[in-house]
Amino acid sequence: MPMATSPISAFARLASNGVGALDAIRRSGLLDPAAAMATSAAFGRWGPSSATGFTATACRHPRRAAVVDDQGTITFAQLERRTDAQGVALADLLPSGGGTVGLLARNHRGFVEAHLAATKAKARTVLLNTGFAGPQLADVLAREGVDLVLHDAEFSPLLAEAAPDRPGIVLDAPQDGLEPTWLDAMAARHAGRRPRSHRAFVESVLLTSGTTGVPKGARRARPPRDPRAGAGLLSAVPYSAGDTAIVPAPLFHAWGFAHYVLCGALGMTLVLQRHFDPEATLELVDRHRAQVLAVVPVMLQRILALGPDVIGRHDHRRLRVVASSGSALPGRAATEWMNLFGDNLYNLYGSTEVGQATVAGPADLRAAPGTAGRPVMGTTVRILGEDDRPVPDGQVGRIFVGSGSHFEGYTGGGTKARVGNLMSTGDMGYIDARGRLYVGGRDDDMIVSGGENVFPREVEDLLISHPGILDAAVIGVPDEEFGQRLSAWVVKAPESPLDGSTVRDLVRTRLARHKVPRDVFFVDELPRNASGKLLRRVLLTGVVPEQSGR
Numbered sequence: 083m084p085m086a087t088s089p090i091s092a093f094a095r096l097a098s099n100g101v102g103a104l105d106a107i108r109r110s111g112l113l114d115p116a117a118a119m120a121t122s123a124a125f126g127r128w129g130p131s132s133a134t135g136f137t138a139t140a141c142r143h144p145r146r147a148a149v150v151d152d153q154g155t156i157t158f159a160q161l162e163r164r165t166d167a168q169g170v171a172l173a174d175l176l177p178s179g180g181g182t183v184g185l186l187a188r189n190h191r192g193f194v195e196a197h198l199a200a201t202k203a204k205a206r207t208v209l210l211n212t213g214f215a216g217p218q219l220a221d222v223l224a225r226e227g228v229d230l231v232l233h234d235a236e237f238s239p240l241l242a243e244a245a246p247d248r249p250g251i252v253l254d255a256p257q258d259g260l261e262p263t264w265l266d267a268m269a270a271r272h273a274g275r276r277p278r279s280h281r282a283f284v285e286s287v288l289l290t291s292g293t294t295g296v297p298k299g300a301r302r303a304r305p306p307r308d309p310r311a312g313a314g315l316l317s318a319v320p321y322s323a324g325d326t327a328i329v330p331a332p333l334f335h336a337w338g339f340a341h342y343v344l345c346g347a348l349g350m351t352l353v354l355q356r357h358f359d360p361e362a363t364l365e366l367v368d369r370h371r372a373q374v375l376a377v378v379p380v381m382l383q384r385i386l387a388l389g390p391d392v393i394g395r396h397d398h399r400r401l402r403v404v405a406s407s408g409s410a411l412p413g414r415a416a417t418e419w420m421n422l423f424g425d426n427l428y429n430l431y432g433s434t435e436v437g438q439a440t441v442a443g444p445a446d447l448r449a450a451p452g453t454a455g456r457p458v459m460g461t462t463v464r465i466l467g468e469d470d471r472p473v474p475d476g477q478v479g480r481i482f483v484g485s486g487s488h489f490e491g492y493t494g495g496g497t498k499a500r501v502g503n504l505m506s507t508g509d510m511g512y513i514d515a516r517g518r519l520y521v522g523g524r525d526d527d528m529i530v531s532g533g534e535n536v537f538p539r540e541v542e543d544l545l546i547s548h549p550g551i552l553d554a555a556v557i558g559v560p561d562e563e564f565g566q567r568l569s570a571w572v573v574k575a576p577e578s579p580l581d582g583s584t585v586r587d588l589v590r591t592r593l594a595r596h597k598v599p600r601d602v603f604f605v606d607e608l609p610r611n612a613s614g615k616l617l618r619r620v621l622l623t624g625v626v627p628e629q630s631g632r
Contacts, residue, residue, distance in 0.1 A: 116142060117323070117349075129281035133201045135346030137162060146324075147351045150370065151190045158349070165195055167272035168265060169202030175249075176229055180204035180284070184223060185334070186233040186241070188212055189354040192253035193333050194342065195265050196232045201284050202277045208287040209334040211297065212237070213612045218297065219244040225494050226287060226299055287493060288336050288434050291615050299493030300434045314458035314485070315340075318441035319403055319428045326351040327374035328366045330358040330381055335613045336434050337407045341376040350374070360384040364396040371400050378408035379429075380614035383415050386422070387552065393422060401426050408613035410521065410539060412546045413451030420444060429455060431521060435498050436505050437487025439463055440519045452543060453518040454511070461485040462504070465513055470501045475515050478522060478537075481507045510537060527618060529558030531566045534596040538618075541589060541597055545570065548588060550578035553608050556599060557621050570599035571621055573607055580604075 117138070124137035136148070136158065144159030156164075176183070183200045185207055187193040200207045208226045210219065210233075223231070223245050231241055231248060235255035241248070251264050261267070289297040315321075327350050331338035345352040353370055355362060358381055367375060382404075385393070401423060407430035419427050425444035431454035432438040440463060442455025457463045462484035465473050473479040482504035491497040499506040510528065511521040522528075522537035529536040538556040545554035553573040558566035574580055582602035589598045609620040 114323075121347075126281065127279040128202065129283060131201045131284050132286075132343045132346055133165070133198050135343065135348075136165075136198060139346060139349040143324075143349050146349060148345075149191045149194050149352050149354065151354045152356065153191060156191055161195070161198070163273070164265070164269040165198040165202060166276045167269045167274075168195060168199035169277035170272040170275045171268035172199050172203040172205060172230075173277055176203060176205055180206060181229040182206045182208060182227050184208045184210050184226070184228040184231040184233075186210040186212065186214075186219075186231060186237050187253055187333075188234055188356040189329065189333050189338070190254065190356055191354070192234070192263075192265060193354075194352070196253055197286070197342075199265075200232070201286075204277075204280050204282060204284055206285045206287065208299065209289065209339065211289060211334055211612060212332065214240070214244075214297075216240060216244040221296060222289065222299070223248060286339070288339065289334075290434050291611055291613055298496075300489040301491050301493045302489050314438055314460050314487075315344075315430070315441070317459040318443065318455075319405060319430075321348060321350070321374065321403060323348045324350065325373040325402075326353060326370050327376060328353045328363060328370065328372045329376045330355055330363055331376050331378050331408065332612045335378075335408060336432075337376065337378065337405075337430075337613065341374075341405070358384075360388055361392060361396075364388075364393065364398065367398050367401060368396040371397075373400055374403045374405065375401055376405045378614035379406050379411040379415065380409065380610055382406055382411070382419055383553070386415060386418055390422065398423055403428060405430065407432065409610075409615040410523075410542075412543055414543075414547045416442075416447045416451045420447065431455065431519065432483075433507050435489045436483040436507055437485055437489075439481075439483045439485070439507065442518070446518055450514070450518055450520075452520060453514075454521050455519060456517055457519075461487075463513070463519055464504055465511065466501060466504075473512075475513055478510055478512045480525060481509045481511045481519070481521065483507055527557075529556075529566050529568060531558065531561070531568060531596050532564040534594075536568065536597050541568065541570070541593065541599070544589060544592055545572065545585065548580075550575050550580045551585075555608050555616050555618065555621060557618050559601070559622070561600075567601070568597065568599040569601040569603070569621075571603050571605055571608060574604055 120138040120141045124134040128134045140158040140162035145157050147155045148158040148161045149156050183205045185196055197207055208228055231250040232253055233241060233250055235252050241250050253265055256263055285302055287299045289299055327341060327345055329338055329341045329352060333339055333342050353366055404427045411429045416427055427444055427447055429442040431440045438458050439461055440455040440457050442453050446453050446455055464482045465479040466482050467473045467479050482501055484504045488505050508524055509521050510525050511519055513519050523539040527538055541556045542554050545551050551572055552575050555571045557569050559569045561567035572585060585602045586598050609617040
């Protein structure tokens with residue numbers, strides 16, 4: 083494999099592409115001469131990996147807080163020393179050349195230390211979903227060839243069920259309650275030792291959400307080919323070196339993981355909580371005077387559900403960036419958020435396979451609350467018809483993305499559809515006359531009722547816009563007369579008087595007749611995964627507990 087390009091060489095290549103990318107990096111603080119020198123030196127040890135950013139920041143800002151969680155604060159220098167020692171310990175446990183580590187942990191310093199230690203030990207890391215059931219976990223561990231699982235104590239029974247013969251190490255709790263954790267013990271035992279340096283690209287395998295089946299591993303065996311890929315997000319979202327970031331988005335998910343890497347690269351303080359709690363998140367924003375909050379949309383909705391009185395108890399005036407991604411952001415939520423918190427919301431659309439695609443900033447979200455935004459720097463977005471040709475603005479088609487961030491295929495084989503250098507996201511949507519993308523939903527979620535095509539997202543957004551509805555989902559179910567009929571699953575606001583008839587009337591007065599749900603079910607909550615994506619396949623089984631009838 084060819085040697086990865088150094089950061090300084092990448093900056094020079096960016097210069098040849100114009101000032102936009104350089105301006106984005108300069109604004110973030112990465113072009114500061116001291117930062118560039120530290121990054122180059124760290125790159126000489128760890129190549130294009132998350133460890134490079136953390137090592138460079140430890141050199142420049144050793145006493146700055148790196149991670150804050152319920153155990154307290156750990157500085158960049160402490161994190162560097164500890165993960166060096168832990169990397170030595172891991173290298174002794176893994177096959178020659180690195181092997182593969184599975185990481186099954188919630189948001190706390192143990193996740194960060196384990197991932198950095200594995201990277202320094204040259205181990206490929208598979209980021210495991212904390213919501214896995216036993217059979218899913220067993221399938222992924224076997225398919226990815228995991229040699230060792232680093233996990234939280236709470237997952238010990240799950241691991242024993244899924245892979246009783248696979249070695250595991252508990253990260254966050256001592257075996258007998260008295261001895262130090264494995265991470266603490268290894269940091270002490272190998273204190274002062276450093277793993278062997280390497281400049282290889284060490285892969286971190288991100289898993290797809292599994293909303294339509296078994297989670298797949300997204301393979302990236304080399305860093306992005308286009309240096310603008312790393313600057314795209316920075317060009318659209320005003321992150322700055324030294325910010326404090328509250329990150330309740332799961333670190334095993336692409337969005338949370340991206341912020342963990344970003345915190346190392348920009349020298350930002352990463353504040354974590356094991357379990358998301360909406361008011362506790364606002365307390366963290368207030369206590370740490372945070373500039374950045376990274377969430378998935380359902381977290382925004384749960385914070386908004388606290389109401390203005392509770393929200394007003396916490397100072398959030400320093401929040402400059404509220405970065406949301408991972409699932410669809412309802413237009414009403416975007417507007418309501420900015421009315422309460424100011425124009426600081428940035429909604430990113432992309433996928434594990436294609437990487438980042440578009441960002442909708444405050445101006446676009448104000449003008450068009452349902453938009454997914456515009457392509458980020460270095461990215462092309464096209465809407466293609468069934469003949470693989472571009473369709474006119476305003477016409478719905480398949481969303482394809484071209485960038486240097488594409489994955490190289492699934493670890494179990496297969497890939498996404500490609501047309502030239504464009505890759506399918508698997509979604510349908512359209513681009514308006516101003517160049518803004520709108521996502522209708524998954525191409526396999528489209529409902530064909532009586533010969534008419536219906537995208538659930540349009541009906542769902544309408545339902546959620548009603549003040550008496552907290553959440554909604556629409557699916558297609560078999561129908562003898564129409565082929566499919568629409569079935570709506572609704573979470574009502576407390577004390578809401580809505581019934582099935584009023585829900586159907588709401589849709590009937592705003593949308594075409596064939597988009598009106600025939601069935602309406604009221605439930606306590608909708609099935610969603612850790613990244614907030616709706617599990618439509620669970621709704622199709624009809625096993626979601628009902629509050630009331632149709």
